[in-house]
Amino acid sequence: MDKSYSQKISERQWNLPDKGEMESRREETFIDDIVQKDHLERQVLETLEGGGIRTAFDGGAGSGRFSILLAKRGVKVTHFDISAPMIARAKELAEEAGVLENMDFVQGALEDLSAYSDGQFDLVLSFDAPVSYTYPNQEKVIGELARICGKKLLLSVSSRLGTLPYLSNPIQKSQFVLDDSTADPFARWCIDHKREMTEGFHFDIGAARRLMRDGLMGGEAEIAEYERGGAPWCITYGFMPGELMGILERLGLRDVKMSGPGAFARTVPHEILQKIMADPKEKRDFLDFCYEYDQNPYVLGMGKDNLFASAEKSLKQKET
Numbered sequence: 001m002d003k004s005y006s007q008k009i010s011e012r013q014w015n016l017p018d019k020g021e022m023e024s025r026r027e028e029t030f031i032d033d034i035v036q037k038d039h040l041e042r043q044v045l046e047t048l049e050g051g052g053i054r055t056a057f058d059g060g061a062g063s064g065r066f067s068i069l070l071a072k073r074g075v076k077v078t079h080f081d082i083s084a085p086m087i088a089r090a091k092e093l094a095e096e097a098g099v100l101e102n103m104d105f106v107q108g109a110l111e112d113l114s115a116y117s118d119g120q121f122d123l124v125l126s127f128d129a130p131v132s133y134t135y136p137n138q139e140k141v142i143g144e145l146a147r148i149c150g151k152k153l154l155l156s157v158s159s160r161l162g163t164l165p166y167l168s169n170p171i172q173k174s175q176f177v178l179d180d181s182t183a184d185p186f187a188r189w190c191i192d193h194k195r196e197m198t199e200g201f202h203f204d205i206g207a208a209r210r211l212m213r214d215g216l217m218g219g220e221a222e223i224a225e226y227e228r229g230g231a232p233w234c235i236t237y238g239f240m241p242g243e244l245m246g247i248l249e250r251l252g253l254r255d256v257k258m259s260g261p262g263a264f265a266r267t268v269p270h271e272i273l274q275k276i277m278a279d280p281k282e283k284r285d286f287l288d289f290c291y292e293y294d295q296n297p298y299v300l301g302m303g304k305d306n307l308f309a310s311a312e313k314s315l316k317q318k319e320t
């Protein structure tokens with residue numbers, strides 16, 4: 001496989017005109033997104049409680065779910081993303097929130113962070129898999145994110161173990177539709193194609209073993225589609241927990257902590273999830289419990305489908 005395709009494919013996929021709009025409405029549409037973003041938000045807020053965070057770099061910041069949260073709390077944020085539609089949507093939302101003056105919007109690829117200096121940002125975050133779309137440069141990109149980080153690094157990448165169940169459950173996203181009468185085009189597609197997807201499904205042990213071994217989703221078929229002018233889903237690299245931990249430790253980061261946002265929620269049937277989400281108190285309790293359960297080291301690989309890690313930049317590293 002020609003590896004230079006990852007960035008080109010990601011760029012075309014994320015620059016589709018409706019991407020910003022669709023991504024900004026995910027938590028109105030899908031329960032797994034509510035759980036995942038809630039987990040990540042709690043991690044961000046806990047980081048801010050520790051104090052000393054004045055600047056942040058959000059790599060693959062999308063429609064601003066976390067960059068705007070940080071800006072609202074007075075942090076100066078560099079909102080960095082490969083996609084113009086995502087940045088345009090983030091700017092609209094930042095303006096609505098009245099925090100434009102705290103934000104700097106940069107269109108760029110994580111594969112090149114040479115514009116930024118060592119330790120430039122107190123907090124560096126990259127959430128919901130942007131690093132996984134930089135295959136085969138994912139390890140170098142994590143190294144660069146760690147280099148520009150001054151104090152705290154927060155990452156969520158695609159989880160290999162957490163993604164594998166998709167291969168034996170093509171209707172998995174429909175399990176998380178919040179409201180069956182939704183007009184969201186992707187959610188509607190999931191609902192309307194559930195039967196067809198189920199009937200057409202056959203378990204492919206070879207594909208499951210390949211993903212388990214290589215961590216790679218996508219390849220020649222996506223490249224061919226791209227060459228035909230299409231916009232296939234990104235070639236995505238899924239990390240194993242020990243692998244991500246090893247990369248962060250080899251970079252000299254300390255106090256590495258990991259979790260699997262969504263591990264608990266994926267075990268709960270759709271009807272029950274919908275019922276819990278409809279009751280504000282139960283929803284709050286459920287999200288509180290998900291946050292606790294999903295930080296248990298025994299489940300962290302089964303996040304849906306992200307693997308989260310936080311790490312500290314040591315004082316010694318900052319001085320060198």
Ligand SMILES: C[S@@+](CC[C@H](N)C(=O)[O-])C[C@H]1O[C@@H](n2cnc3c(N)ncnc32)[C@H](O)[C@@H]1O
Pocket residue numbers: 007010011014023059060061062063064065066080081082083086108109110111126127128129130133134
């Ligand atoms: C699933 S969205 C996550 C957005 C946001 N971080 C969040 O958690 O809500 C992934 C984002 O990564 C961006 N992205 C993908 N590949 C990238 C790359 N190579 N460099 C920078 N951004 C990239 C996409 O444009 C998209 O906005």
